[in-house]
Amino acid sequence: MSSCSSLLLSKVLCKLSFQRSMGGGPRTFPGGLNKWQWKRMHEKKAKEKERRLLDQEKQIYQARIRSQIRAKLAASAAGSEAHDREAPTTASSPSHYNPMSPKDQIKALADRFMKKGAEDLWNQDDGELESESESAPFRPMRVRGVAPPMEFTNVVSDRRNLADNRSRVLRPLGGDSLNTRRFSVQARRRSGAPRFRFRGNDTSSSDGDDDSEIGSDGDLVNSYRGGNKVLRNSKSLPRFNFNEGDASEDDESGSRGRTGVKKMMSRASLGSYDAKKMRRAPKAFEGDDSNLSQQVQFIREELNKRKSIGHEMGQEQEDSLLTHKRFDECGISPLTIKALTSAGYVHMTKVQEATLSVCLEGMDALVKAKTGTGKSAAFLLPAIEAAVKEKNSSSNQRWPPVVVLILCPTRELASQIAAEATVLLRHHDGIGVQTLIGGTRFKLDQKRLESDPCQIIVATPGRLLDHIENKSGFSVRLMGLKMLVLDEADHLLDLGFRKDVEKLVDCVPRQRQSLLFSATIPKEVRRISQLILRKEHAFIDTVGLSGVVTPSKVKQSYLVQPHELQFQLVHQLLKEHTSQLIDYKVIVFCNTAMVTSLLYLLLREMKMNVRELHSRKPQLYRTRISDEFRESKRLILITSDVSARGMNYPDVTLVIQLGIPSDREHYIHRLGRTGREGKEGEGILILAPWEEHFLDYIKDLPIKKSQSIELNPNIKLEMDDAMMKIDNSIKEAAYHAWLGYYNSIIEIGRDKTTLVELANQFSSSIGLEKPPSLFRKTALKMGLKDIPGIRIRK
Numbered sequence: 149m150s151s152c153s154s155l156l157l158s159k160v161l162c163k164l165s166f167q168r169s170m171g172g173g174p175r176t177f178p179g180g181l182n183k184w185q186w187k188r189m190h191e192k193k194a195k196e197k198e199r200r201l202l203d204q205e206k207q208i209y210q211a212r213i214r215s216q217i218r219a220k221l222a223a224s225a226a227g228s229e230a231h232d233r234e235a236p237t238t239a240s241s242p243s244h245y246n247p248m249s250p251k252d253q254i255k256a257l258a259d260r261f262m263k264k265g266a267e268d269l270w271n272q273d274d275g276e277l278e279s280e281s282e283s284a285p286f287r288p289m290r291v292r293g294v295a296p297p298m299e300f301t302n303v304v305s306d307r308r309n310l311a312d313n314r315s316r317v318l319r320p321l322g323g324d325s326l327n328t329r330r331f332s333v334q335a336r337r338r339s340g341a342p343r344f345r346f347r348g349n350d351t352s353s354s355d356g357d358d359d360s361e362i363g364s365d366g367d368l369v370n371s372y373r374g375g376n377k378v379l380r381n382s383k384s385l386p387r388f389n390f391n392e393g394d395a396s397e398d399d400e401s402g403s404r405g406r407t408g409v410k411k412m413m414s415r416a417s418l419g420s421y422d423a424k425k426m427r428r429a430p431k432a433f434e435g436d437d438s439n440l441s442q443q444v445q446f447i448r449e450e451l452n453k454r455k456s457i458g459h460e461m462g463q464e465q466e467d468s469l470l471t472h473k474r475f476d477e478c479g480i481s482p483l484t485i486k487a488l489t490s491a492g493y494v495h496m497t498k499v500q501e502a503t504l505s506v507c508l509e510g511m512d513a514l515v516k517a518k519t520g521t522g523k524s525a526a527f528l529l530p531a532i533e534a535a536v537k538e539k540n541s542s543s544n545q546r547w548p549p550v551v552v553l554i555l556c557p558t559r560e561l562a563s564q565i566a567a568e569a570t571v572l573l574r575h576h577d578g579i580g581v582q583t584l585i586g587g588t589r590f591k592l593d594q595k596r597l598e599s600d601p602c603q604i605i606v607a608t609p610g611r612l613l614d615h616i617e618n619k620s621g622f623s624v625r626l627m628g629l630k631m632l633v634l635d636e637a638d639h640l641l642d643l644g645f646r647k648d649v650e651k652l653v654d655c656v657p658r659q660r661q662s663l664l665f666s667a668t669i670p671k672e673v674r675r676i677s678q679l680i681l682r683k684e685h686a687f688i689d690t691v692g693l694s695g696v697v698t699p700s701k702v703k704q705s706y707l708v709q710p711h712e713l714q715f716q717l718v719h720q721l722l723k724e725h726t727s728q729l730i731d732y733k734v735i736v737f738c739n740t741a742m743v744t745s746l747l748y749l750l751l752r753e754m755k756m757n758v759r760e761l762h763s764r765k766p767q768l769y770r771t772r773i774s775d776e777f778r779e780s781k782r783l784i785l786i787t788s789d790v791s792a793r794g795m796n797y798p799d800v801t802l803v804i805q806l807g808i809p810s811d812r813e814h815y816i817h818r819l820g821r822t823g824r825e826g827k828e829g830e831g832i833l834i835l836a837p838w839e840e841h842f843l844d845y846i847k848d849l850p851i852k853k854s855q856s857i858e859l860n861p862n863i864k865l866e867m868d869d870a871m872m873k874i875d876n877s878i879k880e881a882a883y884h885a886w887l888g889y890y891n892s893i894i895e896i897g898r899d900k901t902t903l904v905e906l907a908n909q910f911s912s913s914i915g916l917e918k919p920p921s922l923f924r925k926t927a928l929k930m931g932l933k934d935i936p937g938i939r940i941r942k
């Protein structure tokens with residue numbers, strides 16, 4: 149009764165504050181709170197959430213330690229059992245000293261790995277199966293001809309599909325119930341590829357394979373929320389140190405006080421099994437050992453057969469973008485079908501086929517699909533359907549509620565999504581879409597919202613929060629929200645954005661559908677996504693059997709060249725490419741806005757057809773260049789990571805990445821600007837000799853070393869001349885940004901002396917007589933104050 153009345157009261161207050169704000173009365177937030185109370189309330193909520201999270205992390209960590217101790221004790225007990233295998237364990241011996249019988253061991257393993265996503269939780273420290281498998285508990289099974297542990301795991305993960313699970317993992321390509329891809333991932337994990345270290349010194353997760361294999365939910369949700377399972381090592385580690393200038397420059401996150409220090413979430417892992425799970429062991433494993441080994445043999449053979457068929461089919465399927473399924477078969481409204489048809493969309497792409505029915509059912513989903521495969525339409529179609537449904541049920545409101553909220557990390561991407569939504573909405577009268585993005589006038593947004601109320605909002609987190617906090621009745625309109633979409637979800641849940649996104653999630657109703665899309669979903673993001681998704685959500689992965697997340701028709705290569713020669717190398721590569729292709733269209737990614745600007749000016753001086761796009765440019769300019777590049781051919785775009793994700797520039801023929809990307813995901817998304825819609829493309833990564841370690845993090849991708857290119861000495865002279873013409877202030881800013889970016893990279897950032905040496909070489913290569921000085925405070929923050937070669941501004 150009391151909760152009912154308080155709900156009623158808060159609804160009335162909401163309505164009142166909405167009416168007041170629309171009518172220009174005193175400004176209040178829902179519940180009659182003023183701006184500061186409202187803000188404090190959300191800050192408090194965010195703090196509480198953070199504390200809860202930390203508690204859970206702590207529990208997970210402690211559980212992990214406990215499990216390690218247990219594993220060690222069990223291993224030593226197993227050693228002693230080898231001497232005395234026949235002797236039954238005495239009742240008096242403590243239970244954790246008891247080695248398991250082979251059957252129990254299998255049951256335990258089966259239980260542990262049969263759960264969806266459990267192989268995702270496999271880690272090297274789970275060692276009994278590999279290194280300690282030679283010891284007692286497993287030996288009897290080996291004698292009976294049972295496969296070595298790794299294959300066994302695979303067999304079990306097949307059986308796992310029979311088990312009931314709360315959430316669904318859908319792998320439409322080839323219906324990979326036997327999950328051959330996971331097999332290779334586990335093998336890779338065992339090979340111990342080091343994890344890319346930008347995110348911190350997380351040596352515990354040495355798989356380097358965040359993207360290509362994500363586990364499914366049930367356990368993960370459980371273990372995350374309950375914190376009572378044995379999970380993988382959990383640490384919160386810095387990802388970025390201080391960045392001077394614009395180093396890491398995803399515009400919207402930067403604009404709202406990006407912390408400069410990024411942390412990694414811990415990764416979940418079932419380090420051991422627990423008694424409860426024993427009950428869920430499949431019946432087949434309870435039979436006698438000889439039956440079991442026959443069965444295992446049979447399943448393995450079956451697996452191998454399916455694997456080879458799957459690979460062939462998988463490759464074929466991967467090369468084509470569209471499926472046979474038509475849009476008019478899936479129950480979306482005829483007006484949308486009409487718009488789709490006139491836009492040339494008749495058949496669905498794989499991700500659309502895999503997700504549409506699930507999303508239209510109203511289920512939450514986390515979706516992973518390759519770049520350029522039509523994810524935008526995959527979430528826009530259910531979004532439009534939600535708006536249509538809502539419009540039919542509440543048509544007379546003057547200010548209709550916002551039914552769908554789509555969050556994007558960059559302004560350009562938000563505009564692109566809104567443009568696509570407008571195309572799909574062209575035949576729907578009374579349903580509108582608007583963008584709320586930074587870099588435009590706030591008042592203008594407000595006017596647009598009042599004059600043209602719409603049901604679908606595409607926004608960047610920073611500007612959206614401004615609207616909620618500055619209010620104008622907007623937060624009240626969000627109370628009717630039915631669907632929340634996070635495009636580039638992994639990036640939005642990364643620390644640069646996470647706080648803002650959490651605040652936003654607190655401002656929308658809990659009863660909603662949430663859809664998270666990205667081409668890359670690292671495990672820590674998979675975990676944190678549970679905060680947004682309902683427990684009963686689908687995880688849909690259309691990457692395919694190969695497990696390669698990059699487009700199959702993109703030729704990937706890398707070149708190694710010292711920093712000071714890299715500009716010349718870029719110039720030479722561009723010259724070659726543009727002379728070979730008539731309709732070239734190239735994107736060159738630089739790591740910072742100021743280096744982007746410098747390279748742009750240099751290439752312009754060298755008479756190349758270039759444009760620049762980065763966060764230091766005014767929004768109008770950015771929009772103009774983005775539109776121009778979308779429409780054009782024979783153009784080169786020099787850009788920073790503002791263009792790395794989601795931007796759909798058709799027919800890009802080459803992507804060059806200059807310098808080490810800030811992580812594996814950045815590499816994949818940047819590369820994904822070419823080879824879209826199943827087309828061909830090329831990607832070249834240019835690394836300095838010390839940056840080659842990055843290749844460890846992408847070694848599962850089909851990237852090859854390119855033949856070295858001999859640089860033309862005459863061009864060098866020409867470039868030096870061109871460089872002389874560029875203003876020193878640009879070069880100094882580029883030096884600062886360069887130093888800031890590389891200082892944030894752990895490998896080099898730790899060795900400050902080498903870093904400063906490299907920076908000073910870069911400085912002289914761009915024509916600066918001596919390295920520009922730093923403010924004392926900045927040098928201090930960067931840990932560079934007393935490093936030889938650093939000049940401090942007086």
Ligand SMILES: Nc1ncnc2c1ncn2[C@@H]1O[C@H](COP(=O)(O)OP(=O)(O)OP(=O)(O)O)[C@@H](O)[C@H]1O
Nearest residue numbers: 493495496497519520521522523524525667794796
């Ligand atoms: N069903 C379809 N039929 C034909 N073309 C389609 C279809 N769906 C999407 N496309 C086209 O595919 C291209 C890529 O789509 P989109 O930008 O949505 O990819 P994405 O998966 O979101 O990529 P990214 O991961 O880079 O964000 C667009 O040009 C879009 O028009």
